[in-house]
Amino acid sequence: MRFFQLSIFAALIAASAAAQQAADKPKPEDTEIWKPVPAVVTPGATTNTPPSDAILLFDGKNTDEWVKVKDHTPVTWLVHDDILTVNKDGGGNIETKRRFKNYQLHIEWRIPENITGSSQARGNSGVFLASTGPGDDGYELQVLDSYQNATYVNGMAGSLYKQAIPLANAARRPGEWQSYDVVWTAPTFNDDGSLKTPAYATVFWNGVLVEDHFELKGQTLYIGKPFYKKYDTAPIKLQAHGDKSEPISFRNIWVRELP
Numbered sequence: 001m002r003f004f005q006l007s008i009f010a011a012l013i014a015a016s017a018a019a020q021q022a023a024d025k026p027k028p029e030d031t032e033i034w035k036p037v038p039a040v041v042t043p044g045a046t047t048n049t050p051p052s053d054a055i056l057l058f059d060g061k062n063t064d065e066w067v068k069v070k071d072h073t074p075v076t077w078l079v080h081d082d083i084l085t086v087n088k089d090g091g092g093n094i095e096t097k098r099r100f101k102n103y104q105l106h107i108e109w110r111i112p113e114n115i116t117g118s119s120q121a122r123g124n125s126g127v128f129l130a131s132t133g134p135g136d137d138g139y140e141l142q143v144l145d146s147y148q149n150a151t152y153v154n155g156m157a158g159s160l161y162k163q164a165i166p167l168a169n170a171a172r173r174p175g176e177w178q179s180y181d182v183v184w185t186a187p188t189f190n191d192d193g194s195l196k197t198p199a200y201a202t203v204f205w206n207g208v209l210v211e212d213h214f215e216l217k218g219q220t221l222y223i224g225k226p227f228y229k230k231y232d233t234a235p236i237k238l239q240a241h242g243d244k245s246e247p248i249s250f251r252n253i254w255v256r257e258l259p
Contacts, residue, residue, distance in 0.1 A: 026224045031162045032152035038169045038210075048106055048179060050254040057096055057236070058084050058253040069093040069134055069237060077240075083110075086125065086240045086247035095131045095235035102258040105129070105182040105236065111145040112246035113175030119151040120144065123174070124241040125248050126161065129184045129201065131237030132219070136229060138237060139199060140220040141180060143248065147171040158210040160201055161220035166210035177251070178206055183258075187216075189230040198228070 050056060057065045060082030063075040068091075075094050078085040111123035123145040128138040139160070146157040146169055153159070157178075158166030172178050185200040203211035218226030238250065 028223050031154075031221070031224070033154040033165065034152050037150075037153055038156075038158075038166050040169045040171075042170075048108075048181070048252065050106070050252075051256065054106075054254040054256050055098070056254050058250065060251060063094070065096055065098065066094045066238075067097055069095045069131065083249045083251050084253075085249040086238075088240060088247050091240050093237055093239050095128075095237040097235070099233035099235055100130075100184075100255065100257060101186045101233045103184055104256040104258060105184065105254075106179065107182075107253045108177050108179045108251045109143055110177050110249045110251075111147075111174040112248065113173075115145055115174045115246055118149060120155060122149050123246070123248050124239075126237075126239040126241070127180060127182075128237035128239065129182065130186060130199075130231065130234035132229065132231045132234050137219045137221050138234070139201075139216060140239075141182065141201070141203060143239070145171070145174055147173050158203065158205045160203075160211060160214060160216060162222070163216055163220055163226060164201075164211050164214045166203075166205065167212065168205075168208055168210055170205040170208035170210060172206060180205055181207075186233075187228055189228075193230040195228045 063077060063079060063084065066075045067073065068075060070092050076091045077087045077094060107127060115123050125143040126140040127143060128140050131138045142155060142157055142159045142161045144157045153165045154162050156166065156169065157171055181204040183202040187199040188196040190196050199216040200213050201211055201216065202213050218228040220226065
């Protein structure tokens with residue numbers, strides 16, 4: 001009888017330990033912030049022509065400046081009417097052939113007018129300001145339909161994913177073109193891989209300042225706390241997200257390298 005009681009006691013301890021381990025395992029919800037919600041700001045009508053020293057990453061003609069992240073083969077996203085649209089039929093994430101450190105970036109994006117879904121499953125994509133490899137999260141500026149679409153605020157459009165809540169919600173309606181203008185200051189590292197200086201990002205969304213020289217805490221992770229991993233230069237990546245909503249489009253993408 002004593003052996004039976006000890007067996008039950010041991011099983012209870014094991015079950016309790018397993019439950020505690022499951023409870024301690026990081027979850028996406030652990031790093032979601034839902035309040036306070038940024039105030040809505042109606043953006044002005046703007047256009048942006050590349051300056052003389054800009055590198056044109058997409059001028060509407062082809063995808064020669066891009067490759068698939070997975071295997072660096074040619075891009076299969078769709079080019080039509082000066083627009084680049086995510087190919088959800090095996091297109092995958094894409095990144096620039098060129099690598100960058102500090103830069104100014106302009107990119108325009110559009111959520112489909114007939115978008116469906118809600119929260120994160122509504123036009124989800126991302127501009128990764130430094131794509132540090134297929135296995136790394138990198139540093140993501142979120143793209144999402146945030147026009148009357150509630151989600152966690154550190155995951156809405158204009159956020160540096162799971163780190164920086166935008167200072168305002170400057171979203172346009174689905175079907176209208178939107179823009180990001182970004183100043184990216186890359187992190188620097190010591191010889192031993194330790195962090196020397198952190199990354200900073202300033203973001204204008206449709207001409208509205210939403211990130212003001214924000215100091216990142218590391219890569220923008222879906223699950224868990226951010227951390228830095230040494231890199232020097234990196235491509236810029238565009239995401240083909242796995243949600244089932246209609247694919248989004250990009251146009252007029254250019255970058256200026258900074259000292």
